[in-house]
Amino acid sequence: MTVVRVAESKTDETGSCDVERYLRPDGQDRYTISEVAAFTGLSAHTLRWYERIGLMPHVDRSHTGQRRFTNRDLDWLALVGKLRLTGMPVSDMVTYAELVRAGDDTFAQRRALLEATRLDVLQRIAELQGTLTVLDGKIDSYAGAARAQERTGA
Missing domain, CATH: 1.10.1660.10 (Multidrug-efflux Transporter Regulator; Chain: A; Domain 2)
Structure with missing residues (x-):
């Protein structure tokens, strides 16, 4: 949104x-x-x-x-x-x-709900960081292969 x-x-x-x-x-x-x-x-x-x-x-x-x-x-x-x-x-x-x-009497409950959501977000970020690392490795390997092809003229 x-x-x-x-x-x-x-x-x-x-x-x-x-x-x-x-x-x-x-x-x-x-x-x-x-x-x-x-x-x-x-x-x-x-x-x-x-x-x-x-x-x-x-x-x-x-x-x-x-x-x-x-x-x-x-x-x-x-x-x-x-x-x-x-x-x-x-x-x-x-x-x-x-x-x-x-009202204000629910601050602790609201905080707990948001903290649980925050933990879920942090876990998703960690998963995405791992995925990004895999993608970067693949991209780097393809870039290396493309440079090797250029050098050999293939």
């Missing part, structure tokens, strides 16, 4: 993640689902599904019933995008969202 960043990136009040700044200042930040889809690369269907399963907090509605997302919603979606990249299961992301909504 790619979120359009317009100004500088800041750290939020918890210091835990980058808060992206968007097209409109807080208080004037009412985005349609199609605008959010364009910012994030997520489909409107996915955004509605996130809301339905509890991954998104309640999204305000206009007087006609259309969803109106805020900068805070975009920040949340940016975090969800990062969690998706970690490979965190959707069920764990929903659990995390529920813990966030439950």
